[in-house]
Amino acid sequence: MTYHDDFRSNVAVPRGRPSVARLLGGALVGLVAISGLIGALLLARPALDVEHRPVPEAPEAAEGH
Template sequence: MFRRRESVPFSFVAEADRFRSNVTPPPRERTSVSQLADRSLIGLTVVAGLVGSLILGLPALSIAQDPSHSQQTEAAHGR
């Protein structure tokens, strides 16, 4: 079978590692005090929500160790 060979210039891959741009990016803007306060308040709100859901959810996940509850279930099964 005839196989068509195409020349593929792989030199661009090697040149990409050495390429340095002469264009400098614009300087980063400094965050203002209000932006910093906004970000910290959002972070604190998220953390407080997670902690609150954990505190409210743990009693629902725990196994009840109430002795009166176990006596009621034993009486119900004994009939």
């Protein structure tokens, strides 16, 4: 038995190129995440608007009637 038969390297074998399906899957996940953030921002926008908020009318009991 020689020295190189017992030697185990810790060097990993390089990976192959990712397939087209894997690239498209990653792009789809990124697109869904970005569109979710944009959708959440658009849905929250009316709640964050402070300029055009109507003043609530006081009930009659609070006015002292």
